[in-house]
Structure formats: C-alpha cells, structure tokens
Amino acid sequence: MHSLKIITTLLGAIALVRGQTAGTTTTTWDCCEPACGYTSNLSAGARGPVRSCNKSNGPAAAGAQNACFTQGGQAFSCSSYQPIIISNTLSYGFAGHGNTATATCCKCYQFTWTSGAAAGKSMIVQAINAGGITDTDFDIYTPGGGVGDYNACTAQYGAPAQGWGRQYGGVTSDSQCSQLPSNLQAGCHWRWQWAGGDINNWQITYKQVNCPSQLTSISGCTPATI
C-alpha cells in the first residue's frame, strides 16, 4: 500500500516534468509597438491584436505607425505591460517568446525558474512579441530591461540613446531604477526586489497554459483555448 503510493507519486512527478520544456529568461523594455500588435502576426484562432499605446500610454491612434520602424511613428508599447506581483512566488506579466510570431502571439505560458535567485518562483506570461531570441526564451517585459535591437524609449520618454543601462539587459541594480520615469519604476523594481536579480539567462521549465483574464484584459488579445 505504502510503496504503491510512493510509485504513484513518482509517476505523477515524472509526467509533470515530461510536459515541460527547458528554456531561459531574458529581459526587455524597448517601448516599440509589440509584434503581436499586427493582426497578421497572430497565432491561429487568436482574437486581437494586442494593444499598442500613444506616447502618453493612451490607446494608439488607428493607423499609427510603429515608433521603432517609422521615423515619427506614434505607436509604442504600453506601460501596462509591466509585471504584476500575485504572491511572493508567482507573478503575471508579458513577454516576447520565440522567433515565429504566428506560432506564439497571444498564447500564455507558465514557467518556473530552475536557476538564479528566483529558483522555485513562477510566472504566467502572455506572448506579445517575438523575434531576436531563441525559440525557448521568454524575453520578459520589465522597464529598464534593455531596449535590445530597437529603441523607441528615447522617442517615448527621452531615455538615453541606448536606453536605460545596457542596450542588452538594461539597468544593473535596483537603485538605477530611479533613472526611469515614475510610471515605469514599479516594474523596474520588480526585477531586483521580487525576482532578486538580473534574470538574464536564468534557466526555466515551461508549458503553455490558458490565459488568466487579468492578462487578456490588459493586452486586448485572447488566444485559442488549449
């Protein structure tokens, strides 16, 4: 009886691990209109696109061009894409995921860190962007996370030419979050205070999950149910 229970528990644990894919996390905050803001990039069955914003975080005007690809473009990312703390061990948020937007756009994923200061903590994120990363990476939207390949933060907020901190990875300490505009500081502190460090290249295991309504109501995009 007792050993049967142990075997059953072990089998359950193995099945859980098998449903998961190994990956990594990186960080971003480029202020660009996200790739999933284009209807042509949505995954099959998704209703969207994801919201993009004007310079002051109101809804972007209809037909506004992506500030990262058009000089003077007025479609930016939204300040509401900052991480949301649910508990000491779970946060919600938004991320770039994979290189093929039509494979990932608007889908939600749950991951648990297996290395770094956040080992054992989890996030549920909705994919709002894609490209420039590996297919198993989650590029977490956190202000001061680095502008990466494209930068609209200078146009939106007057950030330095390479963004706040390093172009890739962004600010390097909690105190550097004070360089950001006040409406982005909470999401910058999240990385250092909740996750406990830089996050870049920490290891995870992840799987697709259905989206919490709290995330789809912010993004305006709902994927096909799984």
Ligand SMILES: *[C@@H]1O[C@H](CO)[C@@H](O)[C@H](O)[C@H]1NC(C)=O
């Ligand atoms: C952004 O949108 C808000 C809400 O519609 C509006 O009040 C604000 O003037 C807009 N800002 C810019 C810079 O267009």
Ligand SMILES: *[C@@H]1O[C@H](CO)[C@@H](O)[C@H](O)[C@H]1NC(C)=O
């Ligand atoms: C998203 O769609 C735009 C417009 O069709 C396209 O230029 C861009 O390459 C797409 N992005 C990705 C990551 O697929």
